[in-house]
Amino acid sequence: MTHQQWVTLTGHHFADGRGHGAVLLAGTAPGSRGPRLLGRELLLAEDGKDYVTSAYGRHALDAAFVRNTAERARREGLVYLSVHNHASRDRVAFSKVDMTSHQRGYPALAQLTGQTVGGLVFTPYAAAGDLWFPDGSRSDLAEVNILTSNLLRLRPIPAARSSGxxxxxxxxxxxxxxxxxxxxxxxxxxxxxxxxxxxxxxxxxxxxxxxxxxxxxxxxxxxxxxxxxxxxxxxxxxxxxxxxxxxxxxxxxxxxxxxxxxxxxxxxxxxxxxxxxxxxxxxxxxxxxxxxxxxxxxxxxxxxxxxxxxxxxxxxxxxxxxxxxxxxxxxxxxxxxxxxxxxxxxxxxxxxxxxxxxxxxxxxxxxxxxxxxxxxxxxxxxxxxxxxxxxxxxxxxxxxxxxxxxxxxxxxxxxxxxLTRSRPGCDFCNPHGVLGRGHSPFAQVAA
Structure with missing residues (x-):
């Protein structure tokens, strides 16, 4: 994720101690340590409209918000990742309700988009991911890298300390x-x-x-x-x-x-x-x-x-x-x-x-x-x-x-x-240009 995506996400998710939702659309690319997902655009879910109380008594993304963002992921050849936060600090994991929700919805979303879909859960100092692929297989996310002045590497639990x-x-x-x-x-x-x-x-x-x-x-x-x-x-x-x-x-x-x-x-x-x-x-x-x-x-x-x-x-x-x-x-x-x-x-x-x-x-x-x-x-x-x-x-x-x-x-x-700043409309610095697209094929976005 880019620095600006992280600033936007933390401001939305961690400002008041309550749960909030979003969707991250991501490009894909190979990497030296395995496949990479590249944060391209962060779409915040509005509380009470796009992020609502579900039939199971927990907050969830509204069906229309999911459908619209998933359809956009399909058109642009991008990965759909739902995002929410937990209240813990340096470790995080999906709850049983989260996992049940994934099993109920992600296979259909993967078929709809033809792309990888999944969920991310964050605390300010940890992150976990559950990825589902169009062929029905799934995988955990290894880590989330945040490109700030200090390169942050967020994992489900703190890295083991070595010595010697x-x-x-x-x-x-x-x-x-x-x-x-x-x-x-x-x-x-x-x-x-x-x-x-x-x-x-x-x-x-x-x-x-x-x-x-x-x-x-x-x-x-x-x-x-x-x-x-x-x-x-x-x-x-x-x-x-x-x-x-x-x-x-x-x-x-x-x-x-x-x-x-x-x-x-x-x-x-x-x-x-x-x-x-x-x-x-x-x-x-x-x-x-x-x-x-x-x-x-x-x-x-x-x-x-x-x-x-x-x-x-x-x-x-x-x-x-x-x-x-x-x-x-x-x-x-x-x-x-x-x-x-x-x-x-x-x-x-x-x-x-x-x-x-x-x-x-x-x-x-x-x-x-x-x-x-x-x-x-x-x-x-x-x-x-x-x-x-x-x-x-x-x-x-x-x-x-x-x-x-x-x-x-x-x-x-x-x-x-x-101090450098991006120029408005720059194709390199703008999510509507090449930023974070990776190997994902370009598709014309419907107006």
Whole structure:
């Protein structure tokens, strides 16, 4: 679920201590740990009208509300999930009345929609789900992930506490993250798009943190001018794919790490398929196509993105240096994207999505190499990884609000926080666009 869906749900369900109802329409997608349901739109049930006292003396969704939302799920190819709340705190389960209601209604709903249907029950700190499939089978939901500044993982009961990090290679950092936090890092599948100056630093940091699986995407090869900036690159790497020193370095840092290397541009079908499976995308490639594809996949599959960049303006004639910028942009699905911020140029995007020969032919002036320095690359990479680590391990101070973009100006020692907002009508941030659609086929919604 997105941050905004969670804010809306908690405001509706937990404000007065009484029971309330809603329906969550969800897209579907495969995931690295199993199938995923992607919260696309939350429809609140109005008390006394859509959420009423049933014939069995308990509150339930009104039949007309169920029919209308289920019909919409059928038209749009989405999963129908009814939602209600219980009064407990850190553990939750469906009651016998709930389960009887599911057995009575969900098989028919699954046949009506032709999609998975089910129920979710929440407390502020726990969640459980009962899923029914069109073939008559059913399954429990493993967990609910909430994409806030801290990635919340809600389960029916608290996760079991582990112990013994004193004997682990991660002893020192687990003293900050806790054993559960370190285990969470080990379960993640993380993509690094672009393995140049910033990307190579990211690989080093993420591997040493204990991230379980890295997906490395870059179609470029090592040039002699890359050697001062590519972590662990050697003169013998010149001419090799940039994925090769990245793989070597990741395995040196963490022999247990799993790696998927793709020597293709990010818009290649293989790269797109792998990106859709990850838990987080680090975007260290600066092309318009990379920004667009990462934004589209992050929105469609509800995957957080961190985009990084360094700008070092040097006058070509005088050699004068302008204001240096090192920026880190954490992006939560539905909360503002690179398109909303004006960081995807439509003209450059149209050029960048063509073949290499066509891209060069479309540019009347050849692109000159830009300045790049490892310390500045490391500045933005470290900012990005620290934000990611605190988010995964729940260490962000929630009182500070949603994540902000961090802009460093090293020449003047300034550091600005920029609050991002979604633009009205953005197809990436709007539930009527691609947000949370996943693999679900698009269908025209009736007016």
């Amino acid at each position: 990090h004193e004997e682990s290679r991660y002893d020192r950092q687990a003293r900050l993250f806790g054993d559960a936090g370190q285990e969470a890092l080990g379960r993640l599948r993380v993509a690094v798009v672009g393995l140049g100056g910033v990307g190579s630093v990211l690989v080093e940091l993420l591997a040493r943190l204990g991230v379980g699986h890295l997906v490395l995407i870059d179609d470029d090869s090592v040039d002699v001018t890359n050697l001062p900036r590519l972590i662990a690159a050697e003169p013998s790497d010149v001419g090799k794919a940039k994925t090769e020193p990245a793989i070597r370095n990741a395995r040196r840092a963490n022999p247990d790490i799993q790696l998927t290397a793709i020597n293709q541009r990010v818009e290649h079908p293989t790269a797109r398929e792998e990106l859709a499976l990850v838990d987080w995308i680090f975007l260290a490639a600066d092309g318009a196509a990379a920004r667009y594809i990462a934004t589209e996949i992050g929105s469609r599959y509800l995957i957080p993105i961190t985009q990084m960049g360094v700008k070092i303006p040097v006058h070509s004639d005088t050699g004068d240096v302008g204001q240096v910028h090192a920026v880190t942009r954490p992006l939560l699905p539905g909360e503002g994207c690179l398109w909303c911020g004006g960081f995807i140029n439509p003209t450059e995007l149209a050029i960048d999505l063509h073949s290499e020969r066509d891209r060069q032919a479309a540019r009347y002036v050849a692109e000159a190499p830009t300045a790049s320095v490892i310390g500045l690359n490391t500045l933005t990479a470290a900012e990005a990884v620290n934000h990611f680590t605190f988010s995964v391990t729940g260490l962000h101070d929630e009182s500070s609000g949603p994540p902000t973009w961090i802009l460093h100006r090293p020449r003047t020692s300034e550091r600005d926080h920029i």
